Amino acid sequence: MQLAVLTALFLSFASSSLAYLVNVPNGYQxxxxxxxxxxxxxxxxTDAEYFAVVLTNQDRTVLPYDIVLEKYVDGTHLKKxxxxxxxxxxxxxxxxxxxxxxADEPNTIYAQSSEFSIKRW
Structure with missing residues (x-):
C-alpha cells in the first residue's frame, strides 16, 4: 500500500514539472x-494552447485586486x-x-512566476 501511495505522489510531482513554466519575469529580471x-x-x-495573463500580489496594500493583463495568449509562441x-x-x-x-477562470492556474519587483523607470 505504501509503495502505491509513493508511486502516485512521484507521478503527480513528475507530471506537474512537465507543464507551463514562467521563465521571465523572475526574481532577477x-x-x-x-x-x-x-x-x-x-x-x-500537452499544455493548453491558449491562456490569459494575470498580475497579482499577496500584499493587497500594493495591488488591491488582480489585474488581467492579456485575455488570449497563444502559448505556442513562448514569449510575448x-x-x-x-x-x-x-x-x-x-x-x-x-x-x-x-480571464473568466482566473483560479485555474497553469503556471505562476516566481516573485519579482516592478520598478519605476
Missing amino acids: GWKENGPQPLEWSRVD EIRLPQDGCPTGDHFRVNLVKS
Missing part, C-alpha cells in the same frame, strides 16, 4: 512600471511583450504573473 514588458515561458505539447495598464502599474516587490485558463 522584473518589470518596469510602464511600457511593454517581457513575458517568456516554456511548455510541453505584455502591455501594462495605461494609467501605470503599482511598483514594489512580491508581484507574480499567473498564466490562467481564461
Whole structure:
C-alpha cells in the first residue's frame, strides 16, 4: 500500500514539472512600471494552447485586486511583450504573473512566476 501511495505522489510531482513554466519575469529580471514588458515561458505539447495573463500580489496594500493583463495568449509562441495598464502599474516587490485558463477562470492556474519587483523607470 505504501509503495502505491509513493508511486502516485512521484507521478503527480513528475507530471506537474512537465507543464507551463514562467521563465521571465523572475526574481532577477522584473518589470518596469510602464511600457511593454517581457513575458517568456516554456511548455510541453500537452499544455493548453491558449491562456490569459494575470498580475497579482499577496500584499493587497500594493495591488488591491488582480489585474488581467492579456485575455488570449497563444502559448505556442513562448514569449510575448505584455502591455501594462495605461494609467501605470503599482511598483514594489512580491508581484507574480499567473498564466490562467481564461480571464473568466482566473483560479485555474497553469503556471505562476516566481516573485519579482516592478520598478519605476
